[in-house]
Amino acid sequence: MTTRVFGPLMVGHTGLVLAVMRDGRLAVVKLDGPEHDLPNGIRRWTFHWGDLVQLPGRTRSD
Template sequence: MTIVDLLHSNGRTRAYRDFLLGRSGVVIDILTYGANTLVKLDGSHQDLPAGVRRWSVHRDDLAVEAVAITEELSAPSYRAGVTGTGSEAVLHAVVLSESTSLCTEPIGPLPISGWSLPFIPASPRACTRCAAP
């Protein structure tokens, strides 16, 4: 994200307007029912406004390049891995770089190499142990 304005943010943040405008970083939390965000600025420590890396900035003051902030903040996403075939197939949740599912089943490669499907807990074929919160 980039801080493009400071019209809506709180007074403490606005006081550093000249230092904060144009800064980039990442949104690490959503505050006060989604109106404000907690952002973590990029850059070296000496370079930060007042030496502070984390700022509360109103979301309307941000230009967010990456989509779906809330999805990034919630549970990590998993790709689907399959055990069994045909009507016996069960979909498991697998961390992207791993070959073992959350329920510790060893997962074979998907039939179509190079594809990764997201694991959808609500799917009728989803493994109940992987889908449990």
């Protein structure tokens, strides 16, 4: 499974970056929300860093 295949299902979800890998090119993200609302019921996904958008006002402590 890749985020490229599930990309359209990922739009609109928010989450927290847990780790940055591959010299900053990839990020492991833990998605927010109930498991049954997540793409394929999976909470943690690997994204290309450039595919992520930071929401204004959202910080690690939120």
